[in-house]
Amino acid sequence: MADTKRQARRERLNAAANAPWLADRMKSALMPEYESDGFPNPVTAARHLGDLAEELGDVVSLSGGTIGDRLPPDFVRDAAREAVDKYPHYPGVKGYRDFRVALAAKLERDNAITADPDDEILPTIGCQQVIDSTLRILLNRDDDVLLFDPEYASTEPAIRMAGGRITPVPLAWDGAEWRFDFEALARVASHKTKLLVMSNGNNPAGVVYTQSQLEQIADLARTLDFWVFSDEEYEKTLFDGAVHHSIAALPGMHERTVTGFSFSKGYAMTAYRIGYMVGPAAVMDHMHSILRFSIQACSAVGQRAAHAVLTGDMQPWLADNTANLQRKRDYLVQRLNRIPGIRCNTPRGCYFVFPDIRGTGLTSLEFCEHVLREGRVSVTPGFEFGRHGEGHVRVSFCFSQAQIEAGMDRLEQAMARLPQPVSA
Numbered sequence: 001m002a003d004t005k006r007q008a009r010r011e012r013l014n015a016a017a018n019a020p021w022l023a024d025r026m027k028s029a030l031m032p033e034y035e036s037d038g039f040p041n042p043v044t045a046a047r048h049l050g051d052l053a054e055e056l057g058d059v060v061s062l063s064g065g066t067i068g069d070r071l072p073p074d075f076v077r078d079a080a081r082e083a084v085d086k087y088p089h090y091p092g093v094k095g096y097r098d099f100r101v102a103l104a105a106k107l108e109r110d111n112a113i114t115a116d117p118d119d120e121i122l123p124t125i126g127c128q129q130v131i132d133s134t135l136r137i138l139l140n141r142d143d144d145v146l147l148f149d150p151e152y153a154s155t156e157p158a159i160r161m162a163g164g165r166i167t168p169v170p171l172a173w174d175g176a177e178w179r180f181d182f183e184a185l186a187r188v189a190s191h192k193t194k195l196l197v198m199s200n201g202n203n204p205a206g207v208v209y210t211q212s213q214l215e216q217i218a219d220l221a222r223t224l225d226f227w228v229f230s231d232e233e234y235e236k237t238l239f240d241g242a243v244h245h246s247i248a249a250l251p252g253m254h255e256r257t258v259t260g261f262s263f264s265k266g267y268a269m270t271a272y273r274i275g276y277m278v279g280p281a282a283v284m285d286h287m288h289s290i291l292r293f294s295i296q297a298c299s300a301v302g303q304r305a306a307h308a309v310l311t312g313d314m315q316p317w318l319a320d321n322t323a324n325l326q327r328k329r330d331y332l333v334q335r336l337n338r339i340p341g342i343r344c345n346t347p348r349g350c351y352f353v354f355p356d357i358r359g360t361g362l363t364s365l366e367f368c369e370h371v372l373r374e375g376r377v378s379v380t381p382g383f384e385f386g387r388h389g390e391g392h393v394r395v396s397f398c399f400s401q402a403q404i405e406a407g408m409d410r411l412e413q414a415m416a417r418l419p420q421p422v423s424a
């Protein structure tokens with residue numbers, strides 16, 4: 001599509017999105033005021049890059065978030081196949097009881113969270129549904145929400161759709177790594193804070209919160225009386241001996257925390273669309289209504305496959321997957337650090353790096369457009385994860401080694417063709 005045609009299309013989309021009849025919540029989720037702050041609108045920019053990649057064709061993706069080089073073990077896939085024959089009916093709003101019982105055992109064992117399988121745990125369509133539904137349950141219009149920045153790109157629109165007002169809490173970039181900065185959180189938290197939203201590990205920065213950092217956050221939450229929504233999608237994706245801790249396990253936190261988990265990322269099961277949430281029974285009661293009136297139930301295939309994960313021996317698969325991801329992380333970090341103008345972090349969790357590209361002289365959107373046009377490789381602009389993510393891009397290492405190598409060859413060549421001088 002020619003540039004003028006693309007521009008006209010963008011304007012048409014924006015005009016439609018701003019139509020007077022459209023619900024306020026949808027309009028606010030599109031974040032139009034980013035543009036007045038000098039940023040591209042993250043929602044339309046993501047579409048623009050997607051459209052451009054489609055139009056160019058033959059693009060190597062280093063931008064997605066799904067494990068590309070392995071399937072879950074045979075016994076998990078067998079359980080899914082069996083479900084097709086043995087579980088043909090609605091699984092019920094609460095899902096299968098044996099699944100919830102297995103989830104309760106896992107939460108106790110892996111997360112130190114004690115939860116009643118009958119009224120404190122519900123199956124969901126991945127962790128994505130937990131984000132959307134929890135925010136709708138917990139937030140009233142204009143409630144104050146603290147959100148780490150950078151943070152998973154879907155979270156800000158979901159908070160906005162639920163009516164929340166966001167105060168960003170910057171994670172710190174020290175030139176080599178991303179870090180949690182308690183002072184930054186303490187500065188903006190107040191008695192007006194209703195909710196803190198976090199992903200642990202953090203997508204895109206790969207920050208894995210330590211027990212003592214979670215204790216600091218929990219102390220603040222109890223003192224100022226706010227709730228926490230903890231997205232623990234990447235609890236099983238950990239490197240260099242990092243250990244996952246759940247904030248809901250800390251004293252006085254179960255009663256003020258909703259935690260979202262998923263089988264998607266840890267077990268290469270993004271297509272199964274199965275996750276779960278745990279929290280106080282009163283919140284779960286509202287979640288029951290949302291499930292009942294929106295989706296009716298989660299898929300039987302997803303639940304039976306996830307039950308097999310919980311009751312089978314996943315350890316060999318997990319160990320192999322982690323070693324494979326860690327090798328690819330190290331390869332990617334080393335390749336990116338060789339490129340003038342780029343300084344790459346070495347994340348301890350998730351499967352993304354979030355390097356600083358400011359030395360190239362490009363904004364993150366310019367960088368992504370440049371490598372897409374000149375190298376046919378896609379990476380994600382940092383501002384999609386919050387304003388503090390600008391100056392960085394997200395590059396994924398969940399793909400096969402061959403795909404990562406091909407993508408990096410293309411990215412390196414595209415950067416070598418960069419017209420402007422580079423200040424390293």
Ligand SMILES: Cc1ncc(COP(=O)(O)O)c(C=O)c1O
Nearest residue numbers: 065126127128152203233262264
């Ligand atoms: C931090 C985080 N939370 C939630 C999700 C949603 O994933 P799913 O619904 O497949 O669990 C993602 C997906 O990329 C993610 O990165």
